[in-house]
Amino acid sequence: AQSVTQLDSHVSVSEGTPVLLRCNYSSSYSPSLFWYVQHPNKGLQLLLKYTSAATLVKGINGFEAEFKKSETSFHLTKPSAHMSDAAEYFCVVSSNDYKLSFGAGTTVTVRA
Amino acid sequence: NAGVTQTPKFQVLKTGQSMTLQCAQDMNHEYMSWYRQDPGMGLRLIHYSVGAGITDQGEVPNGYNVSRSTTEDFPLRLLSAAPSQTSVYFCASSGLEYEQYFGPGTRLTVT
Numbered sequence: 222a223q224s225v226t227q228l229d230s231h232v233s234v235s236e237g238t239p240v241l242l243r244c245n246y247s248s249s250y251s252p253s254l255f256w257y258v259q260h261p262n263k264g265l266q267l268l269l270k271y272t273s274a275a276t277l278v279k280g281i282n283g284f285e286a287e288f289k290k291s292e293t294s295f296h297l298t299k300p301s302a303h304m305s306d307a308a309e310y311f312c313v314v315s316s317n318d319y320k321l322s323f324g325a326g327t328t329v330t331v332r333a
Numbered sequence: 334n335a336g337v338t339q340t341p342k343f344q345v346l347k348t349g350q351s352m353t354l355q356c357a358q359d360m361n362h363e364y365m366s367w368y369r370q371d372p373g374m375g376l377r378l379i380h381y382s383v384g385a386g387i388t389d390q391g392e393v394p395n396g397y398n399v400s401r402s403t404t405e406d407f408p409l410r411l412l413s414a415a416p417s418q419t420s421v422y423f424c425a426s427s428g429l430e431y432e433q434y435f436g437p438g439t440r441l442t443v444t
Contacts, residue, residue, distance in 0.1 A: 263437065
């Protein structure tokens with residue numbers, strides 16, 4: 222069994238300040254973990270993925286995430302938010318098969 | 334390389350009507366899947382396929398049928414539309430490390 226909990230349904234930041242989106246997971250196996258971004262009325266785009274290589278994963282658009290097995294966490298960060306980062310973000314887990322489990326999503330608002 | 338394409342983008346149906354949502358991918362991926370997205374619930378898996386001729390049910394399969402006659406295409410059929418099927422539908426195909434590539438979605442309203 223696997224599941225994902227995104228700890229914040231909504232995060233609001235000022236442009237130029239750091240962004241932190243929190244994700245905890247559970248998995249019976251060594252998981253693969255992903256973050257996806259969805260801009261309004263668009264499909265989902267893969268930001269980054271963890272697949273048992275380096276625990277610090279760098280993705281597109283300056284995002285990165287750290288896999289912490291002891292804390293069962295995979296938090297997403299960005300040092301400096303941009304207006305274009307306003308979107309919904311999904312943390313996703315796979316127990317190394319093709320069935321993914323999605324978190325409920327975190328909506329990010331960026332204030333000018 | 335178009336990735337994953339879906340048609341139509343928007344559709345309005347009356348209760349009881351049937352229709353097919355089309356999905357195609359040009360990445361030669363074996364695994365394809367259909368999700369529905371409802372507010373506050375993330376994405377939920379409807380049906381999936383691990384290759385041509387092989388399909389299986391996901392988390393919320395009732396009211397939907399699929400078939401997979403080719404690697405490229407994976408249509409989703411609504412047999413008798415109900416208002417509870419109003420949603421945004423996404424098709425996806427998977428790469429070798431289980432990451433999924435999503436189409437742009439179909440926004441369906443059932444009245």
